[in-house]
Amino acid sequence: MLAKLRDICLGFWSLIVGLGVSRKTGFESAVTEQYPDAVFNRPFKRHGVPPRQVGDCYRGILALRWDWEYEIPTCIACRNCERVCPSKCISGIESEGRGKLRRATAFNIDLFQCCFCGLCVEACPVEGKAIIHTRDFETVSRRRDSLVVDFEWLHERGRRYHPRPEGVAVKPWPPPEATRRSRQGAESGRDQ
Numbered sequence: 164m165l166a167k168l169r170d171i172c173l174g175f176w177s178l179i180v181g182l183g184v185s186r187k188t189g190f191e192s193a194v195t196e197q198y199p200d201a202v203f204n205r206p207f208k209r210h211g212v213p214p215r216q217v218g219d220c221y222r223g224i225l226a227l228r229w230d231w232e233y234e235i236p237t238c239i240a241c242r243n244c245e246r247v248c249p250s251k252c253i254s255g256i257e258s259e260g261r262g263k264l265r266r267a268t269a270f271n272i273d274l275f276q277c278c279f280c281g282l283c284v285e286a287c288p289v290e291g292k293a294i295i296h297t298r299d300f301e302t303v304s305r306r307r308d309s310l311v312v313d314f315e316w317l318h319e320r321g322r323r324y325h326p327r328p329e330g331v332a333v334k335p336w337p338p339p340e341a342t343r344r345s346r347q348g349a350e351s352g353r354d355q
């Protein structure tokens with residue numbers, strides 16, 4: 164009889180403790196999130212640039228750097244990155260202009276295939292690199308083909324990491340001296 168009474172008391176006490184915990188946690192803010200719906204692109208939405216969750220040398224999602232001086236892409240479409248990529252995930256590079264005036268107009272990266280090895284960045288001959296690693300690491304998607312990112316996407320992300328520096332005046336593109344030189348070269352070629 165006594166044992167039964169003790170069990171009833173213990174059960175009742177457990178119920179009281181359990182309800183107390185539920186009451187306490189029920190009014191606290193949630194510490195979990197519905198991933199990926201709640202957090203996809205969250206760092207950008209909340210902060211503009213992701214908080215420094217990883218080191219500067221972290222090889223995250225790739226991006227293309229924008230040339231703020233001339234308001235053009237920095238990529239000269241040399242295709243070095245495409246050649247060295249072990250995953251063959253860089254494709255569709257197109258360009259316009261010739262010689263030093265050549266700039267990329269199309270560029271795709273399949274982030275699903277990319278192994279973030281960094282070889283493309285190393286091989287890029289552009290000063291300060293045209294292709295860069297960001298510190299982003301979330302590549303969540305429900306469709307594989309949505310991870311093939313294009314020229315616009317890559318530049319948009321690049322601009323977040325290399326925003327327009329203050330006080331930089333935009334220069335005309337192509338630079339007048341380059342246009343003059345290329346015209347002189349064409350004329351001397353015609354004379355020969």
Ligand code: SF4
Pocket residue numbers: 225244247248249250251252253272276277278279280281282283284
């Ligand atoms: S990081 Fe490596 S795998 Fe990814 S695009 Fe560059 S070279 Fe290819």
Ligand code: SF4
Pocket residue numbers: 237238239240241242243244245256267283286287288289293294
């Ligand atoms: S990102 Fe760099 S290596 Fe790749 S095509 Fe452009 S300039 Fe060449």
